[in-house]
Amino acid sequence: MLQVKKLTLHHLTDLKNIIQDLNFTVNPGEKVAIIGEEGNGKSTLLKWILDDKSIDSYTKAEGELINQFSRTVYLPQTLPAPYFETTLDEYFFGQDDVMEMDYTLLYQLVGQLGFDADRLTSAQKLGSLSGGEKIKVQLLKQLATNPDLLLLDEPSNDLDLDTLQWLENFIRTTPLTVIYISHDESFLAATATKVIQLELLRHKTIPVATVSNLSYKDYIEQKSARFVRQTEVASKQREEYQKKMEKHRQIENRVHHEQEVISRQNPGGGRLLKKKMHVVKSMGRRFERESEEFEDIPIKEDAILVKFSNTKALPAGKTIIHLENQEVKRDDKVLARSIHLLMRGPQKVGIIGKNGIGKSTWLKRLWAEMKNRTDIEAGYMPQNYADYLNLDETPIEFLSETGDSEELTQVMTYLGSMRFTSDEMHHPVRSLSGGQQAKLLLLKIDLSGQNVLLLDEPTRNFSPLSQPELRNLFKNFEGAIVTISHDRLFLQEVCDQIYELTEEGLQLVDLE
Structure with missing residues (x-):
């Protein structure tokens, strides 16, 4: 059993509480999902449970933790930088924790995850792995130590569909206790038996935590019904x-x-x-005294208050992409060949494929070819936002093109509609959360009138509660989209066609 009592996390830079008086209990076998907007303390909460002292540099924690599990392991959201130069062989067989590894279990898991067992002893560096492969190798190692409590930070990020379905089934059926963060609605609906939602309301000044012993689907339905009921009462x-x-x-x-x-x-x-x-x-x-007791008008913290209203017209028959017999290479290795794609007008094309097949490499190459075209207004949302954003600019500088006062007013209005505080508008982009950086890219799409979008996992940094709005936003986009995604609902609702990138090229698939 694990108990958290009266936990308050105070952010030392922003001088505010991001979690206040949080109490919850996790019983053996429970699958506890932590949801909420970026910057609300989800990852910090996991690290506090792990007793990770690195959070002391930016957070003051007060509260009591009782952890009766015998072995707790942690999967971070990104591969820690010190491991980038570590080879796979060193990672699995040359670390100080080799005595804690169950190698029989490791090789069983390798087969289940579709990872080539021979690669475990290879000299390939972890930093050269694809995003999904980085998650796989960390998951393999942590599970092979026979833990009884798993702390997972966005474990579904970047995984191909086959591995994602394996992970869903694993979490749903394992007797282990799992506390995890995820933005993927399908994943949450398939796995969560308890939900903890962290919110920051009233211009991010009031922390609110909700602990529910419901499945994710039931929690969302109950929350939505409560929101409607509270809105009706408050309005009346x-x-x-x-x-x-x-x-x-x-x-x-x-x-x-x-x-x-x-x-x-x-x-x-x-x-x-x-x-x-x-x-x-x-x-x-x-x-007047009676009015002070009125029901509060509920606030949707995760609302996406932007519409693509400035999209430049795109003729229906216009050729956007015409690829013939292309190949994708990483260094000297050919990952995929015989790539053919003809895309006209405002089509929306989804791309799936196994981890390491070169999807992001291909999309980045496509962006390099399209960004300077004058017949379209191309936009790019990479998996790593630093590939597109200037992290030293402020949000206002990133979105401004002329710098005149009228444009400045418009930019600040747009940022305010996406719940950026005045301080955040003037901070460097590098200080913003991943979700805030993603919202900046959405605003750029609209303000620049972009009509052809190249998107690499566009849903990965948005709260699960904002995902329906995000899907609707891209579904109604009047331009063309090529998107890499493993979010099944996003692919099904947004894309006209879905292709799988394989070694032999693009193959049309049906996810139904």
């Missing part, structure tokens, strides 16, 4: 209040008028009107 209370206050103002004005016109020869009537005005004002104060 304010509507009735306005009616009462309007009637009260009319009475107060009438009494005030009567006081002004009453003859001085009628002092008794004047005294009665004075008493009446006192009663009227007392009633007004009572109405």
Whole structure:
């Protein structure tokens, strides 16, 4: 069993609490999903449970942890930098923890995950692996140490569909206890038995934590119904209040008028009107006190308040991409060959494929070929945002093109609509969370009128509660899209066609 009692996490840079008085219990075998916007403390919470002292540099933690599990392991969101130059052979057989490894179990897992067992002893460096392969090798190593508590930070990120389905089934059926962060709705719906949602409301000043012993699907349905009900109650209370206050103002004005016109020869009537005005004002104060007890109007912290309203027109028959017999290479190795693709007008094409097949490499090459074309306005959302963003710029500088006052006002209005605070608008982009950087790229698409988008895992840094809006946003985009994704709902709802990139080229597939 694991217990967290009255945990408060105070951010030392922003000088605010990101989690306050959080209490929850995790029982053996539970699958606990932590959800919320980027920057709300999800990863920090996992590290605190792990007793990772690195969080002390930016967070002050107060609270009690009781962890009765015998072995806790942790899968970080990204491969730690010190491992980039480590070879696979060193990672699995040359580290200090080799005595803790169950190598029989390791080779069983290798087969299940579709990872080539011969590669375990190779000299390939971990830094050269694809995003999905980096997750696979870390997962293999951690599971081979026979833990009873798994802490996983976005384990579904970058995994190919076959591995993702394996991981879903593993988490759902394993007797191990799992606490994990994920943005993938399908993954959450298939695995979570308990949900912890972390929110920062009122311009990111009020931390709110909700702990629910429901499945993800039931929690979202309950939350949505509560949101609608609370909105209706709050709106009705304010509507009735306005009616009462309007009637009260009319009475107060009438009494005030009567006081002004009453003859001085009628002092008794004047005294009665004075008493009446006192009663009227007392009633007004009572109405105001009652309004302080009204139901709060609920806030959707994760709402995506942007529409692609500036998309430049794209003729239906215009050739956007015409590839014939291309190949994808990494160094001197050919990963995929015989790539053919003809894309016209506002089509939306999804790309899937096994980890390491070269999808991101291919999309990056496509961007290099398209970014300087003058007949389209191309945009790019890479898997690593630093490939596109200047991390030393502020959000305002990144989105501004002319720098004039009218444009500046528009840019700040757009940033405010995406819940950027004034401080965040003026901080370097590198200080923003992944979710905030992703929102910057969405704003760039709109402000620049981009009409051809190359997207590499576009949903990976958005809260699961904002995913339906994100899918709708791209579904209604009037331009063309080529997107790499392993988000099944995104592919099904947004894309007209889905191809799998294989060693022999692009193969049309049906995910239904």
